[in-house]
Amino acid sequence: MTRNIQRLAQFVLLGFALMAASLVYWQVVRAPDLAARGDNPRLVQAELRLRRGRLLDRYGEVLAYSELLPGTPETLEAVQRRYLHPEATHAIGYYSLRYGTGGAEAAFDPLLRGQLPWLDQLLHRPQIGYDATLSIGLGAQHAADQGLGERRGAVLALDVATGEVLALVSHPAYDPNTLDDDWDALAEDPDAPLLNRATQGVYPLGDLARLVGLAGLFSAGITTPLDPLSTPLDEMLAPLSDSGYLATARQLGFDAAPPFDLLTGPGLLPDFDDQGTARDLAVTPLHMARFAAAIADDGRLPIPTLAYPAPPSSWPERVFAPSVAALLQAHTPTFEHMAGWAGVATPQETGDQPLSWYVGYAPIAAPRYAVVVVVEGSQDGQAVTLPIARQTVDAIQR
């Protein structure tokens, strides 16, 4: 019987050894990937305790902050994100436990979340994030927002030298404070309020194809004697040829997504083999803002940024010679203190509704700001877009 008892004891102890090995497997080997599982309730709990940093505009005004709500005996203390300025919604984005992050909240997420040192993690101290300062100014946001009014469209203003985005407005917008409740309705809305038109809206150039063509002609050394505003587009572009036009579009970075903090995408080059025309070239307002900045700043295509101050790595790339920039400036129509090109894309080109463009810069003599305005559903061109651009630039200069 003695031997039997010893064998049984060995068997049971072997079982406990197996438990110990299994513990090591789950608590050490598999711990990292289980801890990161999306359905782990500890993630939500940790997120609820996170003191996310504030978002500030370039003058230090608070755009978004996290409010600490006192906990009840049943629930731990929780943090609620608050947004104060609806005119800056598409630049700021959103932070939601259910839907993640968007806009600057996504771009600067690691900074806003901060890091918890090892000792603080051990002591279960709440993680406190850093504030992030955005390059936008609330005054310019407000002016652009007011200018657009109820119309669908986008306004984007850049500092031509640094690439800092000074204003970024997209209409329609949403209220990030109530996003969790509104999400389904917003996602199904045909006006696509969740879409940031300034960086993700791809619009046909229409009349503005003339500007791209002119840049191509001047770069090729063809200083045409024709009046660029009144000559028919086909006649004007004839010396350039289709491939030259496409090469210019590529040179301006239209075939790629601009490097930017927010989500953006490449433009659509026209397919000349399939009845495409120069007017069909479609790009985002961000593409056009960079182009305008290149015209204003000796042909240097800025790398746009939403951070203030601009990170030092943003060295602009020269896409055409200063002489070309000077020629383009000389041919750009001016109005009061703004220089810029207005244009319309027809329903045939957009496939839907007409839209009006304005692409310009200011001041005329020593340009510092590039501004792009797109208004959907309008054929009025300059009459509707120029005032918006002017208001925005005025607010920036103020």
Add this chain to the structure above:
Amino acid sequence: MERGARNNQRAVSDAKADLDGSLLAAAPMTGWHYALFLALPVIFTMLAFAQLGLVEGGQLAPGRFIPVGALVFCLAGGSWSLWRWRPGHDRLLLPLVGILSGLGLVEVARLAPSLFLARQTVWLGLSTLALLAVALVPGDLRWLRRYRYTWLLAGLALLATTLVVGVNPSGFGARLWLGVGGIYFQPSELLKLLLLVFLASYLEDRREVLLHVEARIGRWQVPHPAYLGPMLLMWGFSMLMLIWQRDLGAALLFFGIFLAMLYVATGQGRYLLTGVILLMVATIVGYRLFDHVALRVDAWWNPWQEASGRSFQIVQSLLAFASGGVFGQGLGQGLPTAIPVVHTDFVFAAIGEEYGLMGALAVIACFVLLVSRAFHIALRAGRAFDRLLAAGIGASFGLQALVIMAGTLKLVPLTGVTLPFVSYGGSSLLTSMIMVGLLLHVSARHVPGNWVQTDELIVAG
């Protein structure tokens, strides 16, 4: 016979070496050592309650330490009585029980509503009294042996009663409890105890027959009816629990205890194999026939596909273990309450999360010590009944802890048994304490140097 005698000689000398070489067995313990060992559970429990108070309420309310006071009272009273009237008792058992039930109080306070803590504290007091009553019973345990069929009948009657008027305190789920005036008792726990006593007595009585009589059908050597009968009876008994009561854990545990004790009595590996095959057949049949068995097996086999559905519990349990890591989140600072019914079935996962790998290994170490002590006591006991009883109790503690630990760690399908001393539950605590009482009783009657004089030699001779 010649070979048998040699084998037994060797077994005896092995056991001697095992005992003499073992630090635990050899350690002479003075009163001061004993007091120190008993102080450890008290210090641990007191610190844990203080930590819990600081984490949850930010202050140390004196009322929070009432359970610690109860534990001190139980350990002091228990050790003094044992020291006085059972001078030869095993010195490690009471400190081990103290630390495990202290941890149990801490976990109930952490995981369950406050009313549960008061109940568990009262149960701790009652269970300690039961432990002392059993341990201090004068004479040997002859009366336990003599009335074995009475115990069996009592157990079966209890089971029948539960089948008829059983309830579940939570209002749903398996009806495994008997309720009188708001107090609930789980008869399967008492049944386990009665089973241990009955089997120890039965196997002691039939050992010689079992060892030396073989049956043959033609050329084939078959299990003797003396084996086969009880084995089929036990198997049927377990299946009954499984089918009518839906008590998967108890069925598994009962059959496991039976196999363990049969092996201790006979040392026949092939009957162990037969039992395991029967168990597997039962599992397959159960899987095919019963939804509640199939549900648990499916939830266990691939939990990740239905992590938010029927595998929610086991997935949450694994997430809790993972969150604990090596050092744990700290008592009161994890999220073990995300696991449904964490305070009974998943208390080990809660320990894994808040005390980490270190704490969970420490709990395993406590059980290893407890089980080792039980087997040591079995080895040193003089009578076959005492040996079988102590070995059965050791196997019972070991298997029960293993079944629920393996369940929370996704090694086997989940079954609803408690982690002895630690899980919330009065019946479980009471039964476990009585089992420790029996161990103490057996250990106290051990006469040094007497242990080799066993029936082994009688059989061999």
